[in-house]
Amino acid sequence: MLSFIRKRAFASLISLIGLLVMVFFLSRLTGDPASLFLPVEASAEMKAEFRALHGLDQPLLVQFGQYVGNVLTGDLGESLRKARPALDVVLEAFVWTLWLAVITMTLVTVCAIVVGSLAAFRTGGFFDRFSSMVSLIGASVPDFWLAIVAIVVFAIQLSWLPTSGTGSLAHWILPICVLFVRPFGIIVQVVRGSMISALSSAYVKTARAKGVKSGPIIFVHALRNAMLPVITVIGDQAASLLNGAVVIETIFGFPGVGKLMIDSILQRDFNVVLAAILVTAFAIFLMNLVIDLAYALLDPRIRY
Amino acid sequence: MTMAIQSTHTPKEKVAEEPSAIVRMARMLWADKFALCAAIFLIFVIVMAIVGPAWLNELATKQNLRGRNLAPFDFSREWFMWLGADALGRPLWPRIIVATQNTMMVAAGAVVISAIVGTLLGLIAGFASERTSQVIMRLADVIMSFPSLLVAVIVLYILGSSILNLMLVLSITRIPVYLRTTRAEVMEIKSRMFVQAARVMGASSKRILFRHILPVVLPTLTTLMTLDFAYVMLAESALSFLGIGIQPPEITWGLMISQGRQYLTNAWWLSFWPGLAIILTTLSLNLLSNWLRIALDPVQRWRLEMKGPKHG
């Protein structure tokens, strides 16, 4: 197990480096931050000075060399726009996103597994039809639409909750509820699908034939087998949340990493983009590691 | 083939007992009314995607600044005004139909590309040597942690905004989920009895892959694909919301929703109808895929056959 983790850590390091190299060069192909930082009336000389000040006038390879050198000493550079270390900016935002993702995914996972397996247990029954319908509609509603409607209803009409922002527990409720809907819809369907397969598979039948009458035992057995694809999809959804729930963060004024990322991408604040990717990628690698371990845990036949 | 030969040579009652595959499928579809509606709706959508732009493009782009945000359900107007009009007075009904083509192309294109590429890589990763598998999985890690928005900005900035490029962006970002799902299933199935038996009996890897493993993986992948369909349509809408997706004068359902967003409080229909189109399409796809899963599963097929018409 330990050697597996060590191997994975090494492999992840390689992917992380690959990711950084790609992002570094590709993002620099997308335009000049000088003309975005300065107003359109700024002279060519001012733009040149801006580039010189931030080392953007150097050949790309030189810039890359410098960046790598700095990263090795733990310095991810300064934000071009905020005049402060990129890593600080990103960590501040990432904490918010992490909380949002963890809370949402925990709720989603629990609810989706319960609802999905209940639906699978009586395929075609009322609960199955109903929960499928609700979860599918949930999975296909645009989140910004839902967010604005939620604000209008709960914050303005009913005045139960604050419209947006941060500061108290109540501020978290709307973003989490809106964020909950889509992954819930998707995961319910996946749980249901793979539970149906698992329940009709040979060994459950065998167990039934052997006279295991008790529902829960069969249920647990099937669930355990059904979890593999479910975990993958949960991982996929969690990864996209860790990358930031851009739309939700934008509407609710939530200071997460998704909004930071899109702003930095649009403003070509390269150091922040790189730092944000580094931090989120690190989190996602960790999560993938956990997922792989979970596979092994759930299915003893998978060995690493 | 065999079926055809049989039917010419066997007595009539035998034919009634074992109808052709198509008839059997049709009966099973008839048995599930939800799936039937879904199938009809999807056929309608596909037809509209093909003929829509040629048929209604003129109507859908005709502006009328005096008829801005016209409310729906005014049946005294022409049929194409029944769903209301958008901020430029263009009728929504034809616009939704015309947008079907782009929407379907982006969604189907992205889903199919990512599913094929992801599944193939997943099968390889599950089957090939440790080293190859590792390389593929790390690649998946890279893609998974590459923010899709950045992919979008990079591709659209360098290659320009077009339906094809958008398809590319969305499919790249969806590859890892198929890859990981397939690999996980392969790893699990590989260790099951029947595969090990086949292997002992000397079946080739290829045969095991396509005969034994793919059929087992397929149901999960189908579920994922149908769900991704909605996901991709919405991702495209979110990109438009952030200003980096499809740009007018092209139209997609996603773009229509994001354009109608600012009128949510006083002209809900602008984003409601295209949203409904997305929801109905997703629902239909899902109902149909659930039906298909049962219809194709020899163990469960009886559920549908029992409910079918007694005889016709």
Place this chain on the structure above:
Amino acid sequence: MKTSHLFGALLGSVLALGSGVAPAYAASSDIKIVLPEEADLLEPCMATRSNIGRVIMENVSETLTELDVRTKKGVMPRLAEKWEQNADGSWRFHLRQGVKFSDGKTFGAKDVKYSFDRIFSDKNICESRRYFGGMKFDVNVVDENTIDFKVDPVQPILPLLLSLVTIVPEGTPLEFVREPIGTGPYKLTNWTPGQQIVLDARDDYWGTKPAVTKATYLFRSDPAVRAAMVQAGEADLAPSISQVEATNDKTDFSYLDSETVYLRIDGNIAPLNDVRVRKALNLAIDRQAFIGTLVPQDAVLATALVPPTTLGWNPDVKVPAFDPDQAKKLLEEAKAAGVPVDTPITVVARTANFPNVTEIMEAIQAQLQDVGFKIDLKFVEVAEHEVYYSKPFKEGRGPTIVAAMHDNSKGDPSFTMFFKYHTNGTQSGYSDPKVDDLIARASAATGDERAKLWSELIAYVHDDLVADVALFHMVGYSRVSERLDFKPSIATNSMLQLSEIGIKN
């Protein structure tokens, strides 16, 4: 250190999670303002950028002079009490005495000189430097409260230009700072990036004490949410909300916001190098049809890139009539003369540049196509828009029109004309000797002569050169809580003086 930082933030969020609903109402002279875009810096020398200026300009960091836009009295004293032009064209400013920075230091001529030196330092890239392109400054401290500006070439509008330069205390780091020190009525007391900025009134301010004692700035990019926040009592002032949301006449006010929407024509490329084609473009657009539909009712049809409140704005220049037949005729004439009018013209617009930009541009496209133009409409994000809008233009480009918005709330066309029309202007699509000459002469002139020359230029550019398609002077909408006494002005786009806000009882 990094880990401790992360830890602190984690702890902070846990506490925030546990703290329950915060009290919604605070003392009545505390106000909350919700802005569309967060300030990424609070650097005084960047205060001319609106997202920064709205927070600190004249609130934290003051200038020597300020432009009065409410009562139209022109350039008014702020940190300078009076000024005069010397015989050699240089300017002498007499500074206000007894002014203290928020760090306790006394304000004096040396700080003014230092602020200027800082702007031109190569350790930073201050935005305000752009107003002084091509000028050589010689700043001389005469005594503690007197300072001379000798500028080459002589600047008749120097007092106006000085309303754009914020004064920092001597010794401020040359690199960008995040905690501005200024002489203004407020000081920065809290800045939690991504969440809020808090300004508190100072006790030792030199001027009248403002009614607002504390201002908290919040940031939401969605206009519907900003409007909702004022309605729900979570904010008191939303300086910009969308037209669609502005439905309550008790709280929602429109104001001419100094932004002018126009189509920039690149007059170097055929067929746009032909004046008939450019005239046809102007005649084909039904500007009036936009008013009250896609463009707010109070918007004004533009004949120049500067709003009517600007010096030298020319009332005799008329909005081109909507005349599609005449446009068609002009196009035919041009075609007969061998102008390639069938070449597709690319119209580039920026997503979310101004409200309804997609709809407006789609409608314009349709109107231009109606008279026979071939128009490819292309929406791009801000970075790409820049590439089309500003020089150097791409070699081998096709005929291109750029839809853009220009902001000049400063009362003088010099902030516009050089950039948009001069041969060396960064967004200029023309090289016309008469334009260049008029700009040079107007920039050097003063008083009525200056106004006359600008008027002449505006008429020439619009009627003879037909340089571009001027469309609308836009209006903004703001939502003001009923407990505040505040009317937005043309300057609200770039600054928001808290001292102008009153509290009703």
